[in-house]
Amino acid sequence: MSIMDFQIDGLVAAPFTPMKDNGELNLSLIEPYVDYLVSQGVLNTFVCGSTGEGASLSMAERKMLAEKWVSAGKGKLTNVIVHVGGCSITDSQELARHAESIGAQAIASLPTCVFRPTTGKQVAEQLQIIGAAAPSLPLFYYHLPDMSKVNIMVEDLFDALETVKVPTFRGCKYTDYNMMDFGRCLVHSNGKYIMMYGRDEQGLCALVMGATSFVGSTFNYSGKVYNRMRAAYDNGDLEAARKEQNMSQHFLRILVQYGMDIGLNKYIMSMVSGMDFGPPRPPMQRRSEEELAKIKAKLQACGFFEAVK
Numbered sequence: 647m648s649i650m651d652f653q654i655d656g657l658v659a660a661p662f663t664p665m666k667d668n669g670e671l672n673l674s675l676i677e678p679y680v681d682y683l684v685s686q687g688v689l690n691t692f693v694c695g696s697t698g699e700g701a702s703l704s705m706a707e708r709k710m711l712a713e714k715w716v717s718a719g720k721g722k723l724t725n726v727i728v729h730v731g732g733c734s735i736t737d738s739q740e741l742a743r744h745a746e747s748i749g750a751q752a753i754a755s756l757p758t759c760v761f762r763p764t765t766g767k768q769v770a771e772q773l774q775i776i777g778a779a780a781p782s783l784p785l786f787y788y789h790l791p792d793m794s795k796v797n798i799m800v801e802d803l804f805d806a807l808e809t810v811k812v813p814t815f816r817g818c819k820y821t822d823y824n825m826m827d828f829g830r831c832l833v834h835s836n837g838k839y840i841m842m843y844g845r846d847e848q849g850l851c852a853l854v855m856g857a858t859s860f861v862g863s864t865f866n867y868s869g870k871v872y873n874r875m876r877a878a879y880d881n882g883d884l885e886a887a888r889k890e891q892n893m894s895q896h897f898l899r900i901l902v903q904y905g906m907d908i909g910l911n912k913y914i915m916s917m918v919s920g921m922d923f924g925p926p927r928p929p930m931q932r933r934s935e936e937e938l939a940k941i942k943a944k945l946q947a948c949g950f951f952e953a954v955k
């Protein structure tokens with residue numbers, strides 16, 4: 647299959663990384679996790695991203711996780727995209743090579759952290775180096791300015807790619823609120839690139855702009871809500887689509903009131919799925935049973951548990 651033949655449609659879960667109470671990986675949860683996603687109609691994953699605490703994992707752990715997702719997903723998931731970004735571009739090359747060797751469907755990368763690129767052209771040059779390490783895999787740029795602090799317009803990256811050649815480049819996972827840049831990227835080069843939208847709380851806006859694929863942390867347990875939103879939108883029922891998006895916004899508003907971070911999100915995953923995902927890695931905080939009980943009561947009151955069933 648050529649790079650440009652790679653397509654992706656629908657929800658892509660950014661999976662949590664299951665851990666034991668002592669902080670070690672709990673790989674035995676990945677197989678039931680795959681089934682849990684499939685039961686919600688979520689058929690793609692984006693492994694070792696921010697939700698997966700990729701930046702807190704060692705190289706060996708990232709490789710083990712990628713291997714486990716690819717093997718557990720075989721015949722069940724459509725695409726396993728492995729995130730390979732970090733502080734060191736040579737580590738990213740190694741992870742890219744590894745992802746290719748284990749049969750992942752695609753890779754994605756954040757720009758390097760600490761020493762950061764500042765222009766679209768510099769991002770393109772980094773992607774060229776990473777992409778060359780996995781010449782058969784479609785490569786996505788992971789735009790997450792909130793965390794990466796790389797505040798480029800992705801359209802500038804797409805322009806730069808006209809001179810800095812990255813033969814495996816396939817598009818962008820866009821986790822930001824700038825709908826103008828997102829819209830410009832969707833039509834750039836006549837829609838040549840895939841734009842996966844990454845802010846669950848405003849996926850409906852991205853749908854209206856023309857997006858067809860979405861990466862999210864809350865899809866892990868609310869896949870049915872977002873799939874209903876997509877189906878309603880595709881059927882022209884905007885009111886029903888808005889109702890589902892409003893539920894997701896109500897839910898996220900509650901989490902924000904309790905200091906939403908990936909650690910809290912991971913606890914919600916355990917609460918909803920009934921599987922124990924363990925604590926997050928430091929510096930994210932463990933939450934007390936008392937606090938979790940309060941959050942649970944608020945979610946119950948707003949109908950969240952009914953909506954995700």
Ligand SMILES: CC(=O)N[C@@H]([C@@H](O)[C@H](O)[C@H](O)CO)[C@@H](O)CC(=O)C(=O)O
Binds near residue numbers: 660
């Ligand atoms: C920073 C972050 O966590 N972003 C989430 C969103 O799903 C996000 O949690 C959600 O929109 C709530 O803000 C995804 O874009 C994350 C993601 O795809 C990843 O783990 O890499």
